[in-house]
Amino acid sequence: MRWSTSSTPPSTPGCAVPEPILDVRDLTVRFRTRRGIVTAVDGLSFTVAQGEVLGIVGESGSGKSVSMMTLMRLIRDPNASVTGHAYFRGRDLEVRDLLALPESEMRGLCGREIAMIFQDPMTSLTPVYTVGWQIAEQVRAHERVTKKAALDRAAGMLGEVGIPDPARRIHQYPHEFSGGMRQRVMIAMALTCNPALLIADEPTTALDVTTQAQILDLIRRLQAAHGSSVILITHDMGVVSEIADRVLVMYAGRVAEQGPKSAVFHRPQHPYTWGLLSSVPNTRGGRVRRLPVIPGAPPSPLEIAESCAFGPRCRLRHDACAVRPALGGTGDHVDACWLPRDDRQQLRLQIAQAAVRRDQPDDLEGATQ
Numbered sequence: 358m359r360w361s362t363s364s365t366p367p368s369t370p371g372c373a374v375p376e377p378i379l380d381v382r383d384l385t386v387r388f389r390t391r392r393g394i395v396t397a398v399d400g401l402s403f404t405v406a407q408g409e410v411l412g413i414v415g416e417s418g419s420g421k422s423v424s425m426m427t428l429m430r431l432i433r434d435p436n437a438s439v440t441g442h443a444y445f446r447g448r449d450l451e452v453r454d455l456l457a458l459p460e461s462e463m464r465g466l467c468g469r470e471i472a473m474i475f476q477d478p479m480t481s482l483t484p485v486y487t488v489g490w491q492i493a494e495q496v497r498a499h500e501r502v503t504k505k506a507a508l509d510r511a512a513g514m515l516g517e518v519g520i521p522d523p524a525r526r527i528h529q530y531p532h533e534f535s536g537g538m539r540q541r542v543m544i545a546m547a548l549t550c551n552p553a554l555l556i557a558d559e560p561t562t563a564l565d566v567t568t569q570a571q572i573l574d575l576i577r578r579l580q581a582a583h584g585s586s587v588i589l590i591t592h593d594m595g596v597v598s599e600i601a602d603r604v605l606v607m608y609a610g611r612v613a614e615q616g617p618k619s620a621v622f623h624r625p626q627h628p629y630t631w632g633l634l635s636s637v638p639n640t641r642g643g644r645v646r647r648l649p650v651i652p653g654a655p656p657s658p659l660e661i662a663e664s665c666a667f668g669p670r671c672r673l674r675h676d677a678c679a680v681r682p683a684l685g686g687t688g689d690h691v692d693a694c695w696l697p698r699d700d701r702q703q704l705r706l707q708i709a710q711a712a713v714r715r716d717q718p719d720d721l722e723g724a725t726q
């Protein structure tokens with residue numbers, strides 16, 4: 358795997374706002390495959406502020422996991438090539454480019470400063486060791502403490518994430534825990550060293566709704582208690598609306614839209630975000646309608662066009678869309694679309710009205726005909 362080598366963060370002259378804890382710039386990840394070059398992440402830029410929860414949403418294959426695994430330096434594929442920067446400000450206030458750090462320094466940061474929770478807890482938990490041992494080892498990898506102190510810490514952490522009788526359960530193996538409990542164990546392990554940044558990649562997808570709500574509540578409470586920042590990846594706009602402070606909508610490895618949650622939910626600007634939001638079930642009553650879908654499928658990552666990636670699915674496309682739109686907008690709320698800003702809410706309204714009239718999927722294809 359090739360990594361970019363520069364580790365010097367560009368200065369921000371006259372910048373009065375606090376530096377973000379993570380500043381990702383122009384991250385691109387490509388894989389050389391037999392069928393050609395797969396562009397999984399295509400010039401992704403975003404920031405995460407101190408104590409903030411950033412929700413990342415997007416369809417399957419949009420590059421959410423690859424981008425996060427790249428930040429954690431977990432992409433082991435020798436055919437991967439990575440460019441861009443990911444400036445991370447640790448608790449010591451030193452800024453480091455995660456993509457250019459030597460492996461040894463990166464290992465020192467992982468767990469202590471940055472931790473990741475995966476969709477499947479068994480990818481992080483080893484079946485042959487007790488959960489207490491695994492959490493204690495995580496502590497001892499970063500702190501000089503005795504085994505006994507580390508095990509006590511593990512029990513305390515299990516209690517904090519809501520596992521009953523933690524002093525007994527630290528001696529049990531992962532298979533003795535239910536799916537939701539294992540997810541809690543993984544959260545306990547991730548939070549043991551009080552990381553400045555927690556990355557959670559679909560941490561609740563495999564869980565029932567009750568457990569999902571408990572896990573989300575847990576992440577939120579622990580994040581508030583420890584002042585950590587969180588990146589939460591999910592397919593579920595409902596989850597984002599509950600837990601995120603800001604939202605990043607990804608499409609085909611790029612940013613389609615990002616901004617504060619209230620802005621993205623109340624004044625979404627990108628036709629793809631409109632589609633995502635209109636496919637969220639309405640739980641406030643009213644007539645039951647079939648859930649709308651976005652027609653078509655995301656483009657193949659083997660064929661990255663220089664046009665708007667959403668173009669083939671967007672009936673609002675026009676001549677300008679043959680050129681890749683740059684991110685633009687007002688303040689913190691930006692999107693990549695050529696439509697005139699003043700016209701967008703009107704167009705969205707027309708689409709919604711057309712869907713109600715037909716009482717059928719308000720896909721973007723049909724709504725503007």
Ligand SMILES: Nc1ncnc2c1ncn2[C@@H]1O[C@H](COP(=O)(O)OP(=O)(O)OP(=O)(O)O)[C@@H](O)[C@H]1O
Nearest residue numbers: 388395397416417418419420421422423424434658
């Ligand atoms: N090692 C690899 N070699 C080739 N292509 C890869 C490799 N790893 C990931 N990809 C491709 O990169 C793209 C992005 O994958 P990624 O796992 O980031 O998607 P995702 O947004 O996390 O999707 P999901 O919501 O299903 O988890 C996909 O098209 C995937 O097939």
Ligand code: SF4
Nearest residue numbers: 665671674678694695
């Ligand atoms: S740039 Fe064009 S094709 Fe892309 S979302 Fe906007 S209108 Fe649709």
Ligand SMILES: [Mg+2]
Nearest residue numbers: 421422423558
């Ligand atoms: Mg994924």
